Amino acid sequence: MPNSVSDVPANVPAPIAVGVTGHRAERLGTIDQSVLAAQVDGVLVAIERAAHGACFRLVGSLAEGADTIMADVALARGWQVDTVLPFAREIYERDFDQAEAAKLHRLLAVSTDVFELPGARDESGGSSSAYERAGRIVLAQSDLLLAIWDGEPVRGRGGTAQIIEEAIATSIPVLVLDPESPRPPQLLWRGLNAHELGPESVETVARGTVQDLPRLFSTIMLAEAPPPDHSRRGWLEAGRRAYALAYPLLLAAAGVRRPRAADFRKPKPPPRPASIADPGSIDARINHTLLPYFDEADCAATHAAQQFRGAFVSNFALAALAVILSLLGLLIPVHLKPLLVLGEFTAIASILTITHTASRAGWHQLWLDRRQLAEQLRCLALSARLGDLLLHGVAGESARAGTIMIARRLGLPSARVDTAYLAATYARFIDLLDDQMAYLGREAARMHRLEHRLHRLGAVLFAVTALLCIAVLLIEGLGALLPDRMAGLAHRLPLGVTVISAALPAIGAAIYGIRMQGDFAGVVERNEILAERLAQVRRIAIDEAASFDGLRRLVARTAELLTADVSQWLRASKARPLALPG
Structure with a gap:
């Protein structure tokens, strides 16, 4: 035994x-x-x-x-x-x-x-x-x-x-x-x-x-079995990183953040310092049993999210590119048109390949499952110190199985709940709240800038299109009034303007599709609401005298807020699976 x-x-x-x-x-x-x-x-x-x-x-x-x-x-x-x-x-x-x-x-x-x-x-x-x-x-x-x-x-x-x-x-x-x-x-x-x-x-x-x-x-x-790996075919791994780059490149192009070295490789758990806890303590069990799984789930969720977001960014960008290549056929010499046709075919084939690969690999579901598992483990790392293993009432079957598998290995703390134990657990609780509120604030600010800049760029593209249309109407009007002077310009300009006035709305539509698929405005709203609710919990924790029952209540409330937020986010995300842009 x-x-x-x-x-x-x-x-x-x-x-x-x-x-x-x-x-x-x-x-x-x-x-x-x-x-x-x-x-x-x-x-x-x-x-x-x-x-x-x-x-x-x-x-x-x-x-x-x-x-x-x-x-x-x-x-x-x-x-x-x-x-x-x-x-x-x-x-x-x-x-x-x-x-x-x-x-x-x-x-x-x-x-x-x-x-x-x-x-x-x-x-x-x-x-x-x-x-x-x-x-x-x-x-x-x-x-x-x-x-x-x-x-x-x-x-x-x-x-x-x-x-x-x-x-x-x-x-x-x-x-x-x-x-x-x-x-x-x-x-x-x-x-x-x-x-x-x-x-x-x-x-x-x-x-x-x-x-x-x-x-x-x-x-x-x-429930003892770990959650399934949605990467069912090894050959799907090869193209993942290339697709995943589209999202960080979008962030860089929008001026939200600069590209990072981590964007170009699969995330790996950060090294953790060696534990100095007593080998039989609950801290040692959490460090040895839970944290490696948390790190793995968190990295897997981050990687799958980047892959999924990169996939839909790539799809909409390639769809706009296919339209632009088709329109350029109106301007270039006939002998070059096969190159445009080849480029358009490549763009459409890439869209089909990305969508098929993402569906087969399960990037979307993997992202949702691993994020839910990571948040449950984040809560478990604190609640287990108070004797609560979250064995019951955990939403999400796949994530629940992973949580229970790890919770059973944590078992019961071997400790006396005295003043020092409570103070140490309270400090960890405050750290968790501060960490989550800081993350939510950073993510809300980043998504707000991305949503605002994409929206502004889309509006500019459609405004420029409208101005071009007005310019064409003016040129046509001048051509009617001054046929001798304006004949050459009236003959050449409308064709180029036609290409541009069709290309710009295609790019704008792609930007709109990225905004809707990414739900950046919704992310901002949910993060701000959750951050405020966590701040309320923190104020209660600071104002109330430290007690075991009070801490259990606050930890349970925090776990409820975090898992409810993930569940709401999952419902919103599941309504936006990767599909062909059309």
Whole structure:
């Protein structure tokens, strides 16, 4: 068994997390705990058989009763055990008598990771709040919740019934073992429905048995696969960089930014300094497991975006060029016209080749998928420090699979949430906000300049065309008034003007097509709105006193803003796939 989830080799699936909740010893009453342990063992055997070849970790709080029974059984079966404590361990052990405290110490000693939350008994409702907080961290870690529950409604804050309700509300499947009933364990899982029916509760969620576990784990283990590579044919790689140059050249021509050396090669992740974090810490896991994937996804998204943008810029430019070459046939000698025909054919063939290549290579979809994955990993790098792995409710199936694959390898932080831990996490959070706001500001300014200059250039081209038309009308009028003097000019000028007056609108139409395809104005608007919302979150973070719950709330809000912005951007981008300009 690996010492921690981060020790799992990249080609081996990470442990599936089974969270636990259940009644305490006094609630179990006269139930024979050895019999209950045998029932739990039977359930774990059913889980192992349903997910053949997988390994598991049990996540719970080691509360006296159901939690410790399940932990002992899981350890006996070779499972990894991770523990979420509602308080610092020396405070938590006050809930136990001497014998049970010794058992707690033993289980903590064999737990792979122990996350000690900042519960405070001296506050009003502090104990209930602490147990509720611990239960929610268990849910945030879990692929499946195993509950020892008698079916009775909620009796107190943070109790078993509440945690089960919250699990179902967040689409976490729950396997319920009723210690007072002879009926087999029940699987409460919305995935048993034939159709998506919206939010569920304990009363409405579909019910199954352990016979449905193979179906459940086939769904859970599907998310272990990384997102597919949309570059399906190696020969497509060769032309990518040439097409990708069109977009940075457009930025340079518009005076938005100068060409960079990076524009001429495939992006590579920047070197990161060697980590000095403790090898078992969550920081080391993030540095070792998450950041390489984030860098790869971010570079892949940047490269695919440049390819896609370069492709549509090339297409519209080549379409305008084909029109211009055709018009030049009116001016040049006949023996040179085959060269123009060849050039026009080459332009049209290039458009067809670019469109076909981009579609086969999936540049557009690759860009969207990798950008979504990168943003989810950006949020995960912070939320994982607070025990939230983003296993549930992540939009985008391909990106979700990549996020879950990495999240399972991060597992539970092995740390005590004290003042220093909170301060360090707050500092990382502020850095994330500042970094994102700075990026959004730069990108909005760049896209605003590009949109404004392209719009102005297009307007100038059409204005020049209108002036040329007026000039032709004046010349024709003078030709009618002064036929002897103006005959030669009236004969030569209109043909050249005809070519120019047709070429300029073709270029203007190409510029308009680039603006609409790139949606530069929309990018500016979305970036400015998101930057302002992140600034509001930052002001709240600065004004509020540092607390674990407050930080979790702010991180969740930031993740919601970033992923919602990506989802909105994806919807806008998917409405503009690469197509033949026509």
